[in-house]
Amino acid sequence: xxxxxxxxxxxxxxxxxxxxxxxxxxxxxxxxxxxxxxxxxxxxxxxxxxxxxxxxxxxxxxxxxxxxxxxxxxxxxxxxxxxxxxxxxxxxxxxxxxxxxxxxxxxxxxxxxxxxxxxxxxxxxxxxxxxxxxxxxxxxxxxxxxxxxxxxxxxxxxxxxxxxxxxxxxxxxxxxxxxxxxxxxxxxxxxxxxxxxxxxxxxxxxxxxxxxxxxxxxxxxxxxxxxxxxxxxxxxxxxxxxxxxxxxxxxxxxxxxxxxxxxxxxxxxxxxxxxxxxxxxxxxxxxxxxxxxxxxxxxxxxxxxxxxxxxxxxxxxxxxxxxxxxxxxxxxxxxxxxxxxxxxxxxxxxxxxxxxxxxxxxxxxxxxxxxxxxxxxxxxxxxxxxxxxxxxxxxxxxxxxxxxxxxxxxxxxxxxxxxxxxxxxxxxxxxxxxxxx
Numbered sequence: 001x002x003x004x005x006x007x008x009x010x011x012x013x014x015x016x017x018x019x020x021x022x023x024x025x026x027x028x029x030x031x032x033x034x035x036x037x038x039x040x041x042x043x044x045x046x047x048x049x050x051x052x053x054x055x056x057x058x059x060x061x062x063x064x065x066x067x068x069x070x071x072x073x074x075x076x077x078x079x080x081x082x083x084x085x086x087x088x089x090x091x092x093x094x095x096x097x098x099x100x101x102x103x104x105x106x107x108x109x110x111x112x113x114x115x116x117x118x119x120x121x122x123x124x125x126x127x128x129x130x131x132x133x134x135x136x137x138x139x140x141x142x143x144x145x146x147x148x149x150x151x152x153x154x155x156x157x158x159x160x161x162x163x164x165x166x167x168x169x170x171x172x173x174x175x176x177x178x179x180x181x182x183x184x185x186x187x188x189x190x191x192x193x194x195x196x197x198x199x200x201x202x203x204x205x206x207x208x209x210x211x212x213x214x215x216x217x218x219x220x221x222x223x224x225x226x227x228x229x230x231x232x233x234x235x236x237x238x239x240x241x242x243x244x245x246x247x248x249x250x251x252x253x254x255x256x257x258x259x260x261x262x263x264x265x266x267x268x269x270x271x272x273x274x275x276x277x278x279x280x281x282x283x284x285x286x287x288x289x290x291x292x293x294x295x296x297x298x299x300x301x302x303x304x305x306x307x308x309x310x311x312x313x314x315x316x317x318x319x320x321x322x323x324x325x326x327x328x329x330x331x332x333x334x335x336x337x338x339x340x341x342x343x344x345x346x347x348x349x350x351x352x353x354x355x356x357x358x359x360x361x362x363x364x365x366x367x368x369x370x371x372x373x374x375x376x377x378x379x380x381x382x383x384x385x386x387x388x389x390x391x392x393x394x395x396x397x398x399x400x401x402x403x404x405x406x407x408x409x410x411x412x413x414x415x416x417x418x419x420x421x422x423x424x425x426x427x428x429x430x431x432x433x434x435x436x437x
Contacts, residue, residue, distance in 0.1 A: 004085045008076075010037050010069050012091045013105050013214055014044045015410050016292065017343035018436065021069065021091065032089055035070040044093055045103050045409045047420070048293065048436055053412045058103070067093045067101050074211060080177035081222025090211060102403040105345035109210055112353040112401060115360075120255040123206035123352055127213050130191055130198045130244035130340050131220055132237050133167065134434070136230040141237055141430055143195040144229045153195045156242075163190040164197075170227045174199075177219055183212045192242035192305075206250065206348055213246070213344035221435050232434045235291070235306075235339030236298035243299030243306050244340035248351055249324075251332040261331040267314065268323060268331045270362075275333060276312050276321055277365035278358015279351060283310045283320060283337065285395035287382035288414065289350040290338040294385050294421045295433055299339050302374050307336050309378035311369045318373040337381070341437035346410075353401030389414045 010032050011021030020043045024032060031037060042058035052059050069091040079086045092110075093101040100107040116123055133144040135152065143153040148166045157163040164171065171188055178185040184202035191198050201212050217233055224231035236243045252260045252275075263269035283290075291300055299306045305317075312321035322334040335351050357363075369376055382388035392398055393411045421429065 005087045006084060007086050008032060008089060009079065009086060010071070010089045010091050012044060012069060012093050013343060013345055014046060015103075015105060015343060015346070015413055016048050016437065017105070017214060017217070017345070018048075019218060020044060020046070032069075032071065035068055035094070037069040037091075038066040039069055039093070040064050041067040041093065041095070041101055041103060044101070044105075045413060047413050047417050048432060049420070051416075053409070053416055056409070056412055058409070065096065067095055070094050072106075072211065074182070077181045077215070078177075079222075080173070080180060081219060081226055090215070102405045103409050105343050105349070105406075106207075106210070108402055108406055109207060109345045109349040109352075111403065112349045112356065113206055115356045116252065116352070121252050121260060123250055123252050124203045125206040125209035125248060125250040125348060125352075126203040127201045127209060127249075127344075128198055128245075128247040129201060129213065129216055129220075129233075130196060130246065131231050131233045132193060132244060133170070133195045133197065133224060134230040134232055134237065136434060140427070141230070141232070141434060143238075155194060156192050157190045157194075158192050160190040164188060170223065170229075173227070174220065174223055177223060178216070181215055181219065183216050183219070185216075193238065193244070194241055196242060196244065203249070203251075206352060210344045210348045217344075230435060233340035233437055234430070234433050235296050235341055237430065237434070239298075245299070245306060245336065246338045246340050246342055246344075246347070248335045248338070248347065249332050250335070250352065250355075251330070259329055259331055261333075262328050264328050266325070266328070268328075271359060272323070272331060272333070273365050274358045274361070274363050275355035276323075276358070277363035278356065278361070279321055279333070279335065279354040280310055280312060280365055281358065281363065282350070282354035282395075282397040282401065284379060284381055285391045285398050286350040286354065288388040288392040288410070289346050290342065290381070291385070291388060292343065292414070293341055293433060293437060294418065295429055296339050296341055297383075297385060300381065300383075306339070307373065308381050309373045309376060310381065311373050311376065311378040312365060313369040313373070316369060316371075316373065319369050320373075323368075341433070350401060354397070357397065357400055385414070385418055389418070
């Protein structure tokens with residue numbers, strides 16, 4: 001920790017993946033580290049605008065009771081997007097009696113990972129994070145200005161080094177900040193959209209991977225502002241441009257470090273196929289996790305590089321679940337459905353929860369898809385936000401993954417957000433979501 005730190009932030013993730021917490025002076029550090037920082041439990045279940053959920057049992061029925069913010073093992077992190085010397089302490093929410101608060105997305109993931117741990121297994125996960133750099137100074141967002149020319153970016157520049165190099169100061173600061181925060185950022189590339197980029201974050205323990213994704217989104221948005229731009233993980237900020245997704249790669253190792261999906265073949269073993277089956281069986285009902293906001297569904301268009309068909313295949317980028325080629329010892333599953341606007345902890349909980357559910361039941365998947373999945377007669381994800389909310393609420397598979405309290409809280413949150421979004425002209429929706437997701 002830097003000696004010139006003047007203040008601290010302690011924060012946990014709400015159901016939309018936004019940081020909720022407090023700013024505290026330096027002399028409160030002992031209180032923070034002792035897990036004595038209090039905050040209403042309802043704060044983790046507010047809507048995208050930060051408003052209480054009408055009718056939530058967490059508010060008036062309980063007197064808006066407090067929980068305590070307990071620091072995670074991450075420790076104290078710098079906040080490079082701020083001009084002053086400040087530090088962030090990532091936290092998780094506990095009930096007054098010291099038990100985990102089941103409305104905390106991070107606790108939902110811990111709950112799922114415990115099922116793997118009971119088998120002596122550990123999940124390793126990596127993410128591919130896509131985002132846009134934007135100019136939001138006008139009436140509508142526009143592609144960021146090229147720092148070299150001062151003019152807006154023009155057209156798709158897939159894997160263009162010229163485009164990356166134009167934003168070299170931003171990416172230099174971003175990689176330096178990732179290193180300082182312990183986020184293992186790897187390759188960066190210019191993506192298909194105008195001003196769209198992707199950064200891959202290396203494999204780590206699944207809980208750490210979710211924390212990394214959560215921290216990375218806040219970091220990117222903050223640093224972009226520092227460089228005079230906006231950054232957004234909104235899945236479809238521009239009509240006619242590529243959508244931004246978040247692909248998740250995961251494998252599972254046993255206590256000896258052996259990949260439990262590996263049988264030495266190119267196809268993997270029955271454990272891998274059962275994990276695939278479980279993911280497929282829960283996918284449609286979990287659409288709300290993969291596409292949690294109204295604008296999320298602008299990206300979910302067949303044939304537009306965002307998988308909408310519930311299917312899987314080997315080395316096939318048109319399917320929802322891809323089994324990449326490579327060494328057998330590195331056999332893994334790539335889940336390609338989610339948009340960039342997800343809550344990272346809920347996303348990993350939904351995907352890994354489906355996988356372990358399939359493994360526990362020794363489920364069998366359908367035959368893998370060969371060729372263009374958009375042309376196959378496969379089951380489809382929920383087609384609308386309203387349908388996704390209803391499926392999530394009624395699903396027996398979801399109830400095997402998430403605590404009933406979290407299901408209830410998320411459903412109430414999304415129905416309130418949906419009602420409020422209907423009151424706002426569509427052309428103004430971006431003002432709510434551009435940076436909040």
